[in-house]
Amino acid sequence: MPTLRLFHVDAFTERTFCGNPAAVVPLEAWPEDDLMQHIAHENNLAETAFFVPRETGAYDIRWFTPTTEVDLCGHATLASAHVLWKHLGVAGDNLVFHSRSGALPVARDRDMLVLDFPARPAASVPVTPEIAAALGRMPAELYQARDYMAVFENKRDVHELVPDMAALAAIASHGFIVTAPATRHDFVCRFFAPAVGVPEDSVTGSAHCTLVPFWAKRLGKSSLTSHQVSRRGGELFCQDRGDRILIGGRCADYLTGQISV
Numbered sequence: 001m002p003t004l005r006l007f008h009v010d011a012f013t014e015r016t017f018c019g020n021p022a023a024v025v026p027l028e029a030w031p032e033d034d035l036m037q038h039i040a041h042e043n044n045l046a047e048t049a050f051f052v053p054r055e056t057g058a059y060d061i062r063w064f065t066p067t068t069e070v071d072l073c074g075h076a077t078l079a080s081a082h083v084l085w086k087h088l089g090v091a092g093d094n095l096v097f098h099s100r101s102g103a104l105p106v107a108r109d110r111d112m113l114v115l116d117f118p119a120r121p122a123a124s125v126p127v128t129p130e131i132a133a134a135l136g137r138m139p140a141e142l143y144q145a146r147d148y149m150a151v152f153e154n155k156r157d158v159h160e161l162v163p164d165m166a167a168l169a170a171i172a173s174h175g176f177i178v179t180a181p182a183t184r185h186d187f188v189c190r191f192f193a194p195a196v197g198v199p200e201d202s203v204t205g206s207a208h209c210t211l212v213p214f215w216a217k218r219l220g221k222s223s224l225t226s227h228q229v230s231r232r233g234g235e236l237f238c239q240d241r242g243d244r245i246l247i248g249g250r251c252a253d254y255l256t257g258q259i260s261v
Helices: 033-043 074-087 129-135 155-160 165-169 208-219
Strands: 003-011 020-026 047-053 059-064 094-099 102-109 112-118 123-125 141-144 148-151 176-181 187-193 198-201 223-228 234-240 244-249 251-260
Touching: 003 074, 020 033, 020 074, 033 047, 033 059, 047 074, 059 074, 074 094, 074 102, 074 112, 074 244, 074 251, 112 208, 129 148, 129 165, 129 176, 148 208, 155 176, 155 187, 176 208, 187 208, 208 223, 208 234, 208 244
Parallel strands: 020 047, 059 094, 148 176, 187 223
Antiparallel strands: 003 020, 003 251, 047 059, 094 102, 102 112, 112 244, 123 141, 141 148, 176 187, 187 198, 223 234, 234 244
């Protein structure tokens, strides 16, 4: 029976059991989409990343939740770069992944890995009764890019939020970012995406494609720190670069193994 290598990595953390767990499956060629979806479902993590090397030295990358393929994922990209450098012996301090969201460079700066992602600025939209009810609290402001972003005035609102997941899943949106200003960090956030099989994501790099442009403009600064206050929690070091953002983080190994398919 054929086997594939599997790496289970906790991303955006230095400690196992924190951050956001991702599965990483290196490939030599793409299998059928159904097989990748079955593997992601079996892994039952927020995302499983699959990558295939190009002759140029770059990599093609795809990400699957337990229920669907997504167009961008930060923590599983960070974990994939970690696997290539630490476990697969790739040399140098720069990698490039090619994805449905374009080219995604990753740089290694000592023990920090830095993602270079496209910015996704959000536009202001009215707060609807349906979204307020589904979130469980009335946000001060609402914005929309790929995801809705609800802005609260107090970080306690973000910490204490208990959304109605079924109601969120019924609203036409990939996911829901909630955020507020903070003290030890520039902002706090959480991310919910029940419509794609992820009730609450532990640490969400792709959400920061919207968070960073927003908070950079509001706070008048380009370098930002973020604390995603999920149960596991994670810390991100971000920089606004206009149409691109940088997202820095670390990784911790949890498991290596083989998949029989």
